[in-house]
Amino acid sequence: MASLESILSFNFRDLETLKYADGSSRTVAPFHILGTQTLPGVGCASFSGSILAFGIFLRPLALWQLFHIPSRVHANIDVAGEELVGKTTDHLWQKLAESKSFSQRIEIAERFLLPLAKAACVRTDIMRSANQLYRSKGATRIEELAHLSGLSIRQYQRRFTDDLGMTPKIFARITRFQRALDAKRLGSGRSWLSIAHELGYFDQMHMIRDFQSLAGSAPTTTIEQSGDLQPWSAIAPLGVER
Structure with a gap:
């Protein structure tokens, strides 16, 4: 489904296969x-054999900053x-594969990422406005964001797309979609309305249409199927705080 986060995924045993709609x-x-x-994705992943994997979910913009x-x-x-x-992660994959526990993998991942975080790129003004959004x-x-950035709306939209890989409108829609998922997780008894x-x-149908567009299914189906493949986005700021 649509997501602002990115995932570093490590598979240590039999590999998954991605099957696309075109066959x-x-x-x-x-x-x-x-x-x-x-x-939403145009295919699906299938698994067979012995599966052991480890994923690192990165906040939006973190791939650029790190x-x-x-x-x-x-x-x-x-x-x-x-x-x-490049090949810089080969050693990381090897150490993660040799680890005996999940906690050890977390320690290895943190040791790899912390120096990158300390040297992270400073966010651009457009990225800071994305954080506000x-x-x-x-x-x-x-x-309002364009005005605060000292740009015309067209200039702002163009620079936003260059910096973030999507228009500000799409970014805002995905943000709201992910926050809706978070709200339901935090309060399962709450109504979608x-x-x-x-x-x-505007109304519940407006939200349902957004879910169909961004997740390929209705809200209840989406929350049931997302599992741990959709990270929590509530509270987390964008990228590295620089």
Whole structure:
């Protein structure tokens, strides 16, 4: 489903296969990167044999700040990790594969990522405005963000798309969609109607249409099927705080 986060995914045993709607398929690399997604997927993943995997969910913009990979490059892709970050992660994959526990893998991942975080790229002004849009749950008007950035609406939209790989409108829609998922997880007894009102949808049907567009299914089906493949987005700021 659509997601502002990206995932570093490590497979240590038998590999998964991605099957696409056109009938084609491919085997996923042992280390692959799932970039930001603006649409629901066009295929599905299948598994067989012995499966052992470890995933690192990165906040929006983190791939750019940590690895200098522009957001527009990794939008809507699922690609072998070395194609984006080179061979630098081979040693990381090996150490993760040799680990005996989940907690050990977390320690190894943190030791790898912390030096990158300390040297992270400073966010651009456009990225800082995206953070404002994110914190407002997608509710800030684009005209206001453009004005605060000292740009015309057209200039702002163009630079936003260059920096983040999607238009500010799509970014706001995905932000609100993810916050709706979070709200239901935090309060399973809440009605979708109350969540729709809280997040500024015109009505519940407006939210349902957004879910169909961004997740490919209705809200209840989406929350049942998402599992741990959709990270929590509530509260988390964008990227690295720099």
